[in-house]
Amino acid sequence: MSSLILNASTALGLAGLYFLLASGLSLIFGLMNVLNLAHGAFFAIGGYAAWWVMDTLEIVSSLGLRFVIAVAVAALAGLVVGALVERGLVAKLYGKHLEQILLTIGLSYVFVALLGGWFTYDPRLMTQPAWFGTTTEIFGANIPNNRLLVLAVAVVALVGLLVFLNRTRHGLIIRAGVENAPMVRALGIDVGRSFTIVFALGGLLAGVGGGLAAVYFNGVSPSLGTAQLIFAFIVVVIGGLGSVPGTAVAAVLVAFTQVFANNYLATGLGSISVVVLLALVLLVRPQGLLGRAGT
Amino acid sequence: MTDTATALLTIEDLNVWRGEAHILHGVSFDVPRGQVTALLGRNGVGKTTTLLALMGLLPGSGSASMSGQELVNGETHLNSRLGIGYVPEDREVFSTLTVSENLRLAERPGAEHRYGLVYELFPDLAIRPDQEAGTLSGGQQQMLALARALLNPNELLLVDEPTKGLAPIIIEGVVEALVKATSETTVLLVEQNLTVAGDLATAAVVLDQGSVVYTGGMQALAGDRALTGRYLGVEVR
């Protein structure tokens, strides 16, 4: 029983990471029709930002506080990079969806190589508050606290994102734009600004995800994002492109499939099982769980 | 013929391509201020294309100027802010947003939001503000699309086939609303239903194969069997 709880909490933590990475991707695609292959790099950039803060900001003696700052810096780094990439590069290829995708591919090479060139490809261990390494007892199982942390942050992000989308004007514009961007323009609204907001938001979420991933995986390396990006894609497709609730549900589904397959079938079969899950969803409901038919 | 002094919108030599196809060939006509002008013609002749070009949703060459501002190749949201309300052919309401959210989105900052007028014209919308627009009936969606365009005090309304696919009794309601709403607004109305066009419009422009073949009064056109037969393929009853 306790191993079940442990696996479930591991899966929930992983689901949190997938959600943070995939939600931005889903929105960017839903609104702009851009497949942002540089998204994994945003993740890695966030991871390195957090690592760097933990490593250098020794004037903040409390590791817990330092970690909060680290995540904030990671979020900021992701936001800035996301906004700059959109404003400076993606926007220049307005309307040319294929070129935009190709651009993000080139950028993913550049960012990963940049990180590798500066920090080398060896994984860097991250200084962490002691509390992360300890466990909390829940229903008789000892859950590592870092899993709980990731889950908590992801839930906060989910709620924040839903509030933003459903209660603010910007969110309203984005939700409408995901369905029909030209009509939003015809109402006199500059959707281009929303493009930048969505990219920045995606970058922020990925940055936070990267900072937390550094904790979850106990280290950061330039390929941190690329390894997880593929799972993020699968989550986006299963959840339905452009749907935040769909991404949340799919993240849980994918993470549980992966963790439980790895533990109860055989190590290494987790990823294959996820792909099988993808194939099943494609057969039964190609638009994704909460996606609109015809997308 | 209207003289340009009383024209709100002057279109000159408008050429629009869709891919390789040359849809509009040097279209020129005026849209007189304060009246409803019907834009007529058979299917595929370029009526919707004209509206799209005016909204900057399709690129083209030539000129379409409204109050001194050029619309052709303009940025859609900027064209809209000049005071144009656009009601597209397939309504294009945002199906995942509620009725009130659809209207809220249409609120132009700094302009008056005429909810009173809109709810008076379309009481059906007033009673269901939180209903998802995708679950509305065809007629209700059409009313929502019209409401969006009427919410702000727009100078020009571009309305594309508002009665398409609607049952006759619904059409009556839409026409009634349009008559009330457009008593002093300038409207360019694309319509296939000639009876509706006849009820609403005072001026008419007929397109055939991408060119203008008639401009003049709506009633004069309606009474001319030869014209309607040749260019519209049907009689006005």
Next chain:
Amino acid sequence: MKRVYPILIVAALFAVAPFVDVGIPFVFGTEIGSPGTLLVLGIALTFAALAVSYDILFGYTGMLSLGHALPFALGVYGTNLVMIHWGLPYFAASLVALVGGVLIALLLGSLALRTSGVAFAMVTLAFAEAFAILVLTDPLRIFGGEEGLPIAVDHLPDIFRGVVNTRYVYWLALLFAVAVFMLARLVVTSRAGRVWQAIRENEPRVEMLGLRPFAFKLASFVIASAIASAAGSVYLLLIRGANAGTTSALFTLGILVMVVLGGTGKLWGAALGGFIYGILDLRLSEVATSDFIADMPTWLGGPLSEPLFILGVLFVLLILYFPGGLISIPGQLRKARSARRVGQ
């Protein structure tokens, strides 16, 4: 048949490479005829063939597959595994791997084609990644994991063994590339090829004409995968083993880069892109580890020592300014020059 002449001339030029004693400084480390450079050329030619196969799928049919490394890797690993475990000689093993590749392409293609556009891209990427993970984690203990599988030398014909016989491997690669090019040209100029292009332009219209896009798209997918699989068999011979690099996301995206680099829409554009990518990929690592770069300060030298950085930056610049690829550059420059002359 007149159009065959250019390709035959190019083939003839490449065929004499093993006899050339001079080198091209900076581009190659040794003379063209040396085994090292012949291998580089051979790999570049194989990439050219791979790029042509992708052009059929992406350039002509408009299907953005991000998983084209999968059939290629299947060819590399499959051929080697069949030689090792079933003892078949090289060419027979390649054939078996090809058949396997086609069957898998049929299965995966049918699944993936339930989506289109970006979802299709993500799904194909997912499938390719699944294979990459399978190879790395190697639960069945057959793939050799990160180290890969050295080639089963015993099952190679004598003519392909040993460094002295590199020229024969090179000529095989050349023959293969030429054959692929001519086959591809035949296929894209056929009726099916025209339907593919119609699908790329306007799929709903194709349906309205009474044709079934799904069947044509699947055919395009399978043909492209078959060629890629065969290319994998040739690649195995060139690099003397199967390694996980061919399954990576980097490589599968690299195939897209190859075709975009050269320019879609013309088969020889894709071939050029694949060829240049191959040269760059192999030779940039040389530049990266040179003293010139090592003497730079870390913040500059670090990234510059990464071949991917240079490639990535070049690619980004290409997309921004010459999205039509290398073959579009002369045309665009000509247009710019004449525009200036007219005084615009």
